[in-house]
Amino acid sequence: RKAAVVNWDPVDMTVLANEQVIDGKGWRSGAAVERRELTQWFFKISDYSEELLSALDGLTNWPEKVRLMQANWIGKSRGLQFAFDMVGAPAGFETLEVYTTRPDTLMGASFAAISPDHPLAKALEADPKVAAFLAQARLGGTTAEALETAEKIGFDTGIRVKHPLDPAWELPVWIANFILMDYGTGAIFGCPAHDQRDFDFATKYRLPIKPAFLGEGMADAPMAEAYVPMKSERVTYVRGFAGAETQTGDEGVATAIAHAETNGYGKGVTKFRLRDWGVSRQRYWGCPIPVVHCPTCGVVPEAKANLPIELPYDVSFDIPGNPLDRHPTWRDCTCPKCGTKARRETDTMDTFVDSSWYYARFTAPRATTPTVAEEAAYWMNVDQYIGGVEHAILHLLYSRFFARAMHKTGHLPAAAIEPFNALFTQGMVTHEIYKTTDAAGRPVYHLPEDVTVFNVADRRIVVPGNVPPPVDMIDDVDAFIRALSDEGLLVEVIPSAKMSKSKKNVVDPMNIIAAFGADTARWFVMSDSPPERDVEWTASGAEAAFKHLSRVWALCSRIGDMPADHKGEGDEELARATARAIDEVTRGIEGFAFNKAIASLYAFTNTLAKANASTAPMKEAIRTLAKLMSPMTPHIAEEVWSYQGGAGLCAQGPWPKADPALLIDDTVTLPIQINGKRRAEISVPKDMPASEVEKLALADEDVIRFLAGQPVKKIIVVPGRIINVVV
């Protein structure tokens, strides 16, 4: 229960918190959310923004999608940062720093705006009108919808800034609720012509809208919305100040930054969207943050000898809030620096902290230090990491950061800074949701095993309970459904979703195992969908899997009963089929295409069931089948293996290897197309030269019939694949 400690810095930040989190009193759902300042602990992941972004290129065995999501999350942008000189601002606020990714639109500026959380806004808060505005701006929800629909509101401070390119030109400074303190400098210059938000704001408050550029060949005209072309697009500057009159946005930005740097009013900077990782939680169930608050020394890291700080067990959750805050003794401690009475930090760490380095801990689980150098060097990295896509950003990015931090603190070797060599994101097992409504209008969810699904006249009807109604006696289906509905017996079927206990769309694995065994459950889950996709759980699918495994067992006992000297037919073909099965199943498993591997096993089993070969190849085939099945269905595989006289466990023996000679057929069947349509096929020896194949194809009677004497323009022979005759 300890975590590596990296860059402990208390940071004052504005965070969003609801009442429950702040004072532990209210726990009403939908309680008003307000914004307050809390002291929180952060990991300075932003120091690694560039590194975490550029290293994504090296993760060649990660899905492109995940790398892209991380790149977008890190969000690198290049822009200009510069300072406006202010007129009429309080003492200490001589300049206003702003950041823009479109410095080429500088001449389209019509105002400057600061975040309600900007230090300047706070400095002005003594003015009751400002205070009232800030209170209003801080209201409002934090959900995506709330933000989307939130109206833009602003307050003109009366302060003015001088335009960097023309000191005589002054712009008003507004406080605006849509400016974020967390990004850039918390202040912007507004260019309504080329930013939709600024456009909306300028329209509302009647500020000038002046284009800096027009689309190539477009005329200057009043605009209905902001003109925001891609930076790669060429535009004609009507209020340009750097570079060519017509150039791409990228060129415009580059020349504008150069202009600012040459003339000394600003500099090009790179910003990242990635914010520091706030790890403080006002909860019990996280690792305690090993920090002591001392009245004389301030914030002091706990002495190493006292680590790990363990959570107390005698806590109560009767009252909402963090029990650590109320614990009588846990909070009390002595300052590791001066020895006086002090208080422990009661915030605990985000549980993502634990999941960010467990893989490293696994390399030396019983060590008294977080990791052991030799063990970490030996075991790291994780060769293949498998998890849901929902971890694409947070967990996987935090882990990448944490591995780097652990390297810096000497807990991991340099080779382990990218902890996961290969990543596979698997889908989920889903099921539809069955819902009814109780008398009070509350939703009631039903387990799949507690409803009955049946069809009447192509209508799928679901009722609670396990007794289907007498379907034959229903003649008016609509009336029947209405009656069910009136009695509250019509179950609403909600489309398939990730299995969740609260929605009761779960199938208990224990029930499946009790009914069919664990092999069946594993076989079915892997058989239908590729693993990166979600699988819909169906009872019939599980039954089908069970039937198939029963067939395998029946086949096993039949082959087991064969007399040792039985001479059959098709020994060669069966040996080929066996080799092909080994090849296909191996490639399927190695390529994470378990559904294809299982399809091959079905085909091989069917071939074997129909075969009438001699005893030796039959036994060889069933033993191979056991081996190939063992990753999916270990129990039946071992039974079959042992029944067929296999030595030891098949899980312990080597994986079968296909004889390459048996994988190559001596003759191949080639389809013949005429103008791209399949018309015939011929069998030819596999190494027959193309010219011979051509002759044979043109001599084929179906081909002759279809050509009907037309001259052949061209003939394409793809060896081993296809022949196309063009007329």
Place this chain on the structure above:
RNA sequence: GCCCGCGUGGUGGAACGGUAGACACAGGGGACUUAAAAUCCCUCGGCUGCAAGGCUAUGCCGGUUCAAAUCCGGCCGCGGGCACCA
């Protein structure tokens, strides 16, 4: 709004640019049964034909190619991620 991804039978899904629908589920038919279950066999994209077969078909429209589910462009639909990020 921005960034990704995906659209193939009734269903889950196969298909290095080369025989579309492998392998299954469901359905239909049959055998065995007094009957049912279980098991086994046949059939199963659509249209057409007694049949052999033919035509048509991978969301829609167009293009590249001897050949397109696959590559390119444009629509439509669905899903995921991000989001007052200046």
